Amino acid sequence: MRNKAPRRAKGSPTRIALVEDDPVYRAYLSGLLKNTPEVELVHAWESAEALVADRRFLEVDLLFIDLELPGLSGVELIANLQKLPTPPLCVMLTSSSEPEDVFAAMRSGASGYLVKTADPEIFAERLRQIIQDGVSLSPVIAQMLMNEFRTSAISAADRRSSLRSLTTREREVLSSMARHGNAKEVGAALGLSHETVRVHMKKIYQKLHVKSKEEALEVLAQQKKD
Template sequence: MNENKIKILIVEDHMVARMGIAIIVENTPNFELVGQAQDGQEGVSLALHLKPDVILMDIGLPKIDGIEATRKIKEAKLNSSILMFTSRDSSDDIFAALRAGADGYIMKGSDEKTLKNAIEAVNQKAGWLDPQIARVVLSSINEQKENTQDKTKSLNNKYGLTKKELEVLSLIVDGLSNQEIAQKLVVSLSTTKAHVHSILQKLYLTDRTKAAITALKEGLV
């Protein structure tokens, strides 16, 4: 195996879909296909054995579904990043996958460039959320927004986020980079990075995408 390549495991029960993804991976110079699984149980076994950098995980899998497989892999404390690659776009599935530890969520039908970008992003621990999925999340949050004011106050106290950190978190949700946030708030880039680091620590998270999802899901912004 080439250590400079991103080692990828595909967990997908539909053979045609699995083969299509495999072709994309094999034809990408910095990717290396290390394994394929056709059900969740096999996916967990191969993940533990192969220790890939990135796992492309469907949700609707036989034996155990992709969400349970993700949970089992994350419980094993592997360094593998898991990118959910599925046609399911319900808020229940999205939140369940993220709670299980998924590092990104992309829809089947995404173009090849988007898939490659998503793989590279989760490999760098940057997280990835398909724009279509972001809209579903926002819609779900908005439906509950009228009943979240009291909850938001208690959550703010629970996490201990400062007013400035909540402001930065809101801009993260809007998709702004650290540089753009710094310009928006008229502060230095180092100050912005410090705020982002503090937010992630207080939310017990490791990347901006999950921070944005948590903020939306729990009504923090």
């Protein structure tokens, strides 16, 4: 994630553009930007391909980019823009606040993440933040990233040692997960309902500091190798 204020001469407006395939939201956001002080709306493109074909994007300080664009996705576009000598700041626009979408945007080089449901006042505040500081994240997204950082900081050895905190039943469920495809099959093998299996799986993930069955089984496999 880049954290650098938009490149502009002192006293000049911030040059902003957007890439949004929804014509209604594109018109709405264009209107907001046109009425924002110290902002110059350069253009609004309907796709990543349309932006790349238009040299005006090289004049932009800040780009708002929709996540789910037709053709080249928003994440792919941001990653490609980072290859420029002086890439613009990029803020991801989306209706999704799912962790995987947030992390994909941040890894691609986005400087901010704006959920489309934000009202005009919240949008204006986020815009001021990124013009001033070069980054803008809602409190919810910031907390999500902090949780991810804490989880990723846990070493593989720590995760393996966490296996000792599992109850006997949780270890049975984890071992059965390695042999069966889903919670229903694990439940049938252990004489449990699939709802009960899901409860155990959630506790296993929490104790091992993982987010998926695959990660949990990797921890188990590493312990067996040791």
